[in-house]
Amino acid sequence: MKKRRKMLSTGIMATMLAMPTMAFANETNVNSSDININLEKRSVIYGDTSKISISFKEDLKANSITLNYLCYDQTLSTTLNYNPQTKSYEGTINFNIDPEYLNVWQIENIVVNSDENAQTLDKSKLKEMGLNLDDYKITQEYIVSDLPSMANYIQRTSSPVKKLVGSDNFETAVKISQEGWKNGSNKLVVINGDKVADGITATPLAAVHNAPILTVGQNNIPDVIKNEIKRLNPSEIIIVGGTNTITTSVQNQLAGINNARVSRIGGVDRHDTSLKIAQAMDNQYDVQTVYLAEGFKGDIDAVSIATKAGQDKQPVILTEKYKVPTATYNWLKNEGLKNAYFIGGPETLDTKVIDQIADITNVASGQSVYKNRVYGADRNETNAKVISKFYPQANLNAMLVARSDKLTDALVAGPLGVKLGSPVLITPQIYLSKYHEANLDAKNADMVYQIGDGMRQSVIDDIAYRLSPHNAGSKTVVVDPGHGGSDPGTSNLEKDYTLDTSLSTTEYLRSKNVNVVLTRDTDKYITLAERSSISNAMGADLFVSVHFNSFNGQASGSEVYYKYKDRNGGTSKTLATNILNSILSKFDFKNRGVKTRTTDSGQDYYSVIRRTDAPAVIVESAFLDNSSDLSKLNTLEKRKTLGVQIGKGIEQTLK
Structure with a gap:
């Protein structure tokens, strides 16, 4: 196991910099006539796992298959056992290798374990079966976890x-x-x-x-x-x-x-x-x-x-x-x-x-x-x-x-x-x-x-x-799904809605060649200070925290908060305006405007805005305790659309 390295925090990329984690329900599957893969995650943290299932049109007459993933000269192998109820091979990829460099794992082959039909489906064969191998790359990222501050000791991702x-x-x-x-x-x-x-x-x-x-x-x-x-x-x-x-x-x-x-x-x-x-x-x-x-x-x-x-x-x-x-x-x-x-x-x-x-x-x-x-x-x-x-x-x-x-x-x-x-x-x-x-x-x-x-x-x-295949471009945006873990947010829905929306924002921005750092990509608790620290450690260009509102069911609409110092014009106000306009161009929400909020001493009221060095905003997307607002967001597809619109507002600001 290679020795972990302490890296300077300025300008380096985070643990969560990658394609968003995808649950089976969210993954884009290959609807091929010959093979179909469901991949739980396209981004994992060191020591984490990703569930996977593979089904074939043809009966392979095998009780198991072996899936081999390759990253540079390292191989991960996992055995997937046949589940007759789902008619698919199911298992878990265990990422138990401590990488020295960035790890983008790619499918190398699938070995059919069968006395009757033993064969190896290499990359060429899988492509013939209709599989786009790029859809199933998995980025393994990790932090130096035995040090006290996650934000100050983040492993830089790079090509070897x-x-x-x-x-x-x-x-x-x-x-x-x-x-x-x-x-x-x-x-x-x-x-x-x-x-x-x-x-x-x-x-x-x-x-x-x-x-x-x-x-x-x-x-x-x-x-x-x-x-x-x-x-x-x-x-x-x-x-x-x-x-x-x-x-x-x-x-x-x-x-x-x-x-x-x-x-x-x-x-x-x-x-x-x-x-x-x-x-x-x-x-x-x-x-x-x-x-x-x-x-x-x-x-x-x-x-x-x-x-x-x-x-x-x-x-x-x-x-x-x-x-x-x-x-x-x-x-x-x-x-x-x-x-x-x-x-x-x-x-x-x-x-x-x-x-x-x-x-x-x-x-x-x-x-x-x-x-x-x-x-x-x-x-x-x-x-x-x-x-x-x-x-x-x-x-x-x-x-x-x-x-x-x-x-x-x-x-x-x-x-x-x-x-x-x-x-x-x-x-x-x-x-x-x-x-x-x-x-x-x-x-x-x-x-x-x-x-x-x-x-x-x-x-x-x-x-x-x-040159790392992990990093998309010269601009870095931190997307912060609000709440998480033991902090559910409003209406017990907010932490899930913010994650769904933020994953969609991330996917959109990465498709536009923008680096995205997610402060969380699963349902876990992160302090407000950690969220700002991650952005500051990254030297991010923009910080966007995604939230939803509530107010006794009486209020409705979208609003975005930005840094007080930009009240007469500045990047965070421009970012807030672009995001709000983008949301309202697709959703019939009440326009509650772009705003600042300060303490009695004149500082920004919200911690993630106050403590974040980059131009930072909080997007209060809608009121979840308002039946009209909620009806426009009550499916995953609707929340994905919201995420795309937030991404478009960010993209416009980066131009």
């Missing part, structure tokens, strides 16, 4: 992080090689890590040969590199760069390590080297697409595209600012190019280069290479735009992260990114570049690799948090 960090550039390259090529490699590419241009063009070459990149000095080979070459045991070592980059003496030393054949690809300059690499790649994969960057100032931009070029098995071409070198142009015009991309802005790569390439590129009808320039204000924005354009998928196998001021790490990471089908993100070592936020908030990754040293831990933590 693996550090490939050596004591220097050479050892970092070795750790990357060991991660991606555990069983050795038939080929190996060697560069001088101080020569960025050669490293950029080497990544696609390494990809063609499914080879790692190791670094050496101009005149020496560190022992850690020699040992890694022995482990890899390549039959061929390819040096990238001329003898002024890696000397003949080093070449001879490489040949003597394990008697591998050593070849060299190097030109008279970096432009010529990139051409020779492209020609070598063309012997393995027909060059139809090229990625061009200026060979000096633009080599920084080209770092961002090297991994994508490697995945396509297409070359990175280094060019001059105003023209493609003659030898390179003459070769490319005979290659039958179908596409080209230009990495870098006009200050490094003139439009004249695009003109030249456009003349020799036969793009598909309706397309134009002039639309294929990608660049930003600096190297970080260019990197972000490359990731956005060339990695549009929401789900990534990994995100590799390296410093943007130390490009050697990003270079040697390229071949690993190729193997993983994943980008290399570069960012300053002490903060996350603002240009990366949109990408990170829109994507999730199964793993974050830190490449190289010197990166501030908070930067890696922020990236891993944003």
